[in-house]
Amino acid sequence: MAPATPRTTGDALRSTLRRHIRRAAGREANPLSRHSDVRRSRIAIALTLALVVALALAMLTALDVLRIDQRQARYEGQHRHRTIATTVEAAVPDAPGARTGTGGFHAQAVWQFPPATRGGGPVAVAAAAAAGTEVAVWVDDHGHPASAPLPATEVVTRAVLAGAGVMAVLSGAAFTVYLFGRRVIDRAASAAWEKEWGSVEPRWSGRPRHHPGLGDR
Known part of the structure; x- marks a missing residue:
């Protein structure tokens, strides 16, 4: 059949x-x-x-x-900016339930955004990251930490x-x-x-x- x-x-x-x-x-x-x-x-x-x-x-x-x-996504693409942060201390494990870091470790870092404006805060880093490590981060128009723009696939x-x-x-x-x-x-x-x-x-x-x-x- x-x-x-x-x-x-x-x-x-x-x-x-x-x-x-x-x-x-x-x-x-x-x-x-x-x-x-x-x-x-x-x-x-x-x-x-x-x-x-x-x-x-x-x-x-x-x-x-x-x-x-x-x-x-269009709004975030216009108001989210990728910049380079520099860690000022070695990586430490995230505290249980902490929102900082997505890879299990974080470190305090500083960056310059907007230009000539100094910002800082905890960023996700690798376990072996030492002070002075450069990490790409996302910030908003005021230089505050922000999530990445919503990707097209999502x-x-x-x-x-x-x-x-x-x-x-x-x-x-x-x-x-x-x-x-x-x-x-x-x-x-x-x-x-x-x-x-x-x-x-x-x-x-x-x-x-x-x-x-x-x-x-």
């Missing part, structure tokens, strides 16, 4: 959706179609619409986050994760409602089938119908 191609899979999905639409609208030419089948088709269409809306909202969220982060990643998160939450909620609705429909269909079978089976099998509560005569 040949594997299904994306085109054949898409055709099958479109055919299934059209069948559900006809059935939900009561236009399916199938004498065996039951009311429960119509309800199943309607809830399937509702799920499809919910997923389309979820996808649209996820894309809008991703684009919104992308636009905000791009604006932030901007895109954050937008994708935001969109994926919205899609996951909304589609998960849609599928939960769909499964609950299907369970309700299936239970109602089973109860209706048992009731109809209780009426038809005695005539079909020729056995007398049992009436609860009546004694034998």
Whole structure:
């Protein structure tokens, strides 16, 4: 059997959706179609619409986050500056829970930014860094320590994760409602089938119908 191609899979999905639409609208030419089948088709269409809306909202969220982060990245690119700092002491380990240093060691250092303005503070260094080691650091317009500008890869990643998160939450909620609705429909269909079978089976099998509560005569 040949594997299904994306085109054949898409055709099958479109055919299934059209069948559900006809059935939900009561236009399916199938004498065996039951009311429960119509309800199943309607809830399937509702799920499809919910997923389309979820996808649209996820894309809008991703684009919104992308636009905000791009604006932030442009601002930081204009107001964050890379300069060279010189350590004035040897490296020491970071204290537990300290925010200074990301490599496990830091040292006090000084730098000149803005020009002719002296700044200083702790900077992340290697374990063997001695006094006089030059380290590249980021500072703001006033020469205060700052984080690096938001990189383009992180901007895109954050937008994708935001969109994926919205899609996951909304589609998960849609599928939960769909499964609950299907369970309700299936239970109602089973109860209706048992009731109809209780009426038809005695005539079909020729056995007398049992009436609860009546004694034998």
